[in-house]
Amino acid sequence: MSKYDPLREHLARLEDVVWAAKLDDVENILGSNLPKSAREHRTWWANSGGSLVHQNAWLDAGWRVERTDLNRDVVVFRRLRIGGTALAGSNGTARPRVREKGSDAERRLAKAMPALRQPVTVTLRAEWTTLGDLHKVPCSATNIPQGPGIVRAVSLREGEPSSLIFPAVSVQTCYSRLRKAMKEDGPEKDSSLLVSLGLNRTTPVECDAVKLGNAWLLTDGRGRKANFEDQTERNLVAQLLYLQELQAGRAAQLLAE
Structure with a gap:
């Protein structure tokens, strides 16, 4: 399991198109501190993917980093869906669409609960x-x-x-x-x-x-x-x-x- 899986899961659950996150918010989701380079270098937030585990976290969830403002400790993510695929980066390389398991499961569970809460003998x-x-x-x-x-x-x-x-x-x-x-x-x-x-x-x-x-x-x-x-x-x-x-x-x- 990757250290950045909680970020991927959080993004997969979001229903918004844009998420402007403070770096402190990202650390709270991860449950650990970001590396020093994440606060100092914009390239850490690139959308290259490949062997970069942290970038794959948001790319696999169907999101990309749109912009960063490290002076204000803000990073802006945008969901990118075209023709049922998620774009990995600005080069337009298509990545497989990842099903939003969290939100879908939550909706299905909420729909099932009223029947389960009926009186039973x-x-x-x-x-x-x-x-x-x-x-x-x-x-x-x-x-x-x-x-x-x-x-x-x-x-x-x-x-x-x-x-x-x-x-x-x-x-x-x-x-x-x-x-x-x-x-x-x-x-x-x-x-x-x-x-x-x-x-x-x-x-x-x-x-x-x-x-x-x-x-x-x-x-x-x-x-x-x-x-x-x-x-x-x-x-x-x-x-x-x-x-x-x-x-x-x-x-x-x-x-x-």
């Missing part, structure tokens, strides 16, 4: 698959999905249902870990898991899951199936299910995957 439709009583249904049960999904474990707290929501790479693995933690002879680390979840080994717990293919993300009535193979999307669905529990007035906790 994003909802989730999910179907729960019953896994059953955590104390009674074995991990090998045929209704326990092996693939990714969202697991919900529901227990009673102060007589009211309370939900734990788990996004899971494998529903079966998640269910298995919870079931092992419930066993009297389960590992100590699993006992710690129960404590962190606010459960104990005698707590009645019912489990269900949203399995792969049973969740749809809907935006303004148009929907698609949620991709549970993708961790980000799996976590998004878990968050929406968690919020739904809260909106229904139930206590809930969202667990990290």
Whole structure:
């Protein structure tokens, strides 16, 4: 990248035909000082191009230096377009026209923004698959999905249902870990898991899951199936299910995957 690319980009964005710039303005655009020769010699501002990187900056943008007044630290650029080409210099050598990417992109973006700022409704439709009583249904049960999904474990707290929501790479693995933690002879680390979840080994717990293919993300009535193979999307669905529990007035906790 050339030191003078910011000047080229600035000129390409301009819609004016003439730009009279103070040398300080040019330095502000470059983000660095001009060389001493730029303030002392008019030839530095010639339109020769070739291997002179600084001159190519304005020539490539379709501009040329029309005049300089170094006593006043002013340089005047003029856009030069003839027959769809930009002239490189006074000798009339044609240079390829450079598309004004900046201004064109800005106009297109401004045109697109009103539609993007319209109100939007994003909802989730999910179907729960019953896994059953955590104390009674074995991990090998045929209704326990092996693939990714969202697991919900529901227990009673102060007589009211309370939900734990788990996004899971494998529903079966998640269910298995919870079931092992419930066993009297389960590992100590699993006992710690129960404590962190606010459960104990005698707590009645019912489990269900949203399995792969049973969740749809809907935006303004148009929907698609949620991709549970993708961790980000799996976590998004878990968050929406968690919020739904809260909106229904139930206590809930969202667990990290």
